[in-house]
Amino acid sequence: MVVLSKLEHFPYLNKNCIANNLLYGIPLIDLSKPDSKQLIVKACEDFGFFKVINHGVPMDFIRRLESEAIKFFSLPLSEKEKAGPANPFGYGNKQIGENGDIGWVEYLLLTTNSEFISESFKSVFGDNPDKLRLALNDYILAVRKMTCEILELMAEGLKIQPKNVLSKLLMDEQSDSVFRLNHYPPCPELGSENLIGFGEHTDPQIISVLRSNNTSGLQISLRDGSWISVPPDQDSFFINVGDSLQVMTNRRFQSVKHRVLANSLKSRVSMIYFGGPPLCEKIAPLPCLMEGEESFYKEFTWFEYKKSAYKSRLSDNRLGHFEKIAA
Numbered sequence: 001m002v003v004l005s006k007l008e009h010f011p012y013l014n015k016n017c018i019a020n021n022l023l024y025g026i027p028l029i030d031l032s033k034p035d036s037k038q039l040i041v042k043a044c045e046d047f048g049f050f051k052v053i054n055h056g057v058p059m060d061f062i063r064r065l066e067s068e069a070i071k072f073f074s075l076p077l078s079e080k081e082k083a084g085p086a087n088p089f090g091y092g093n094k095q096i097g098e099n100g101d102i103g104w105v106e107y108l109l110l111t112t113n114s115e116f117i118s119e120s121f122k123s124v125f126g127d128n129p130d131k132l133r134l135a136l137n138d139y140i141l142a143v144r145k146m147t148c149e150i151l152e153l154m155a156e157g158l159k160i161q162p163k164n165v166l167s168k169l170l171m172d173e174q175s176d177s178v179f180r181l182n183h184y185p186p187c188p189e190l191g192s193e194n195l196i197g198f199g200e201h202t203d204p205q206i207i208s209v210l211r212s213n214n215t216s217g218l219q220i221s222l223r224d225g226s227w228i229s230v231p232p233d234q235d236s237f238f239i240n241v242g243d244s245l246q247v248m249t250n251r252r253f254q255s256v257k258h259r260v261l262a263n264s265l266k267s268r269v270s271m272i273y274f275g276g277p278p279l280c281e282k283i284a285p286l287p288c289l290m291e292g293e294e295s296f297y298k299e300f301t302w303f304e305y306k307k308s309a310y311k312s313r314l315s316d317n318r319l320g321h322f323e324k325i326a327a
């Protein structure tokens, strides 16, 4: 009885979830189904997180980028360091950001401006400089298209118009979007202890789209503060609500706190597209969602938020400074 009453509140839990006893499972959105709009909104309200299937991103693009990423991370450290340090873009190892955060991870952080990619990584991919760049371009374009479809379904589910009110920010030539390849090497000395791969945080942008290989490690925090592990699925994407979307929905959606724990046996490779608006864009609740409500936030631009976010530590509540009254 208890189980049934809880399931009623989580309509996206499919039969598999029930069969596998994943009562506190991850919301699953099938983009090919007509009810996806409403389920996206419900998932963003309840979790700020969901998994997407039937996404339309060609598997070939995904496999090609993963294989190029593995080739890159397999290079000698001295070669990889030619693309570093990450300030914030470039190759980074263990140091995350510039404010003292450390994780069991190495990464490549890139702006989605392709000119920068080719210039900055020429030295690293000496014998075949185009392969990683081409794989990145194909992947990012296809993932951005899918992300825009999701944002349009979300707008329709929220009954806001025009439906491209969110997606146009990612399609803008000036969109300040970022892409990240993360590699978490196995850590055999770990035993049963948890080692932080990527410490708990929320993503500052509008929306993040994560794909990983089949190695576990990602965890999300539920509204009650407990952590759940997200079963890996290399054929699907995982979507995070970012801080900017929390503000644009005046807290109807909340950005999801997440982290990655290192694995003792297997390496994890993840690729994340962080969809951000142009730097000059005002980040404020969408008027059509307000219905006479007061905004919880002071007025600010993405430039102002980003500047402040990049001075913060990973686990800080970055939106705190921008709230009218502390949450």
Ligand SMILES: C=C1C[C@]23C[C@@]1(O)CC[C@H]2[C@@]12CC[C@H](O)[C@@](C)(C(=O)O1)[C@H]2[C@@H]3C(=O)O
Pocket: 088, 096, 097, 098, 099, 101, 109, 178, 180, 201, 202, 203, 204, 205, 274, 309, 310, 311, 312, 313, 314
């Ligand atoms: C500690 C930090 C790393 C980060 C910038 C920051 O000062 C706080 C936010 C961090 C984060 C989290 C999501 C993305 O991975 C990221 C690229 C972003 O936009 O904000 C990282 C930043 C980073 O690694 O530089």
Ligand SMILES: O=C(O)CCC(=O)C(=O)O
Pocket: 180, 182, 198, 203, 210, 212, 218, 258, 259, 260, 270, 271, 272
């Ligand atoms: O690598 C992952 O799986 C998640 C990393 C992450 O949250 C981030 O880079 O912001």
Ligand SMILES: [Fe+2]
Pocket: 201, 202, 203, 208, 258
């Ligand atoms: Fe993140």
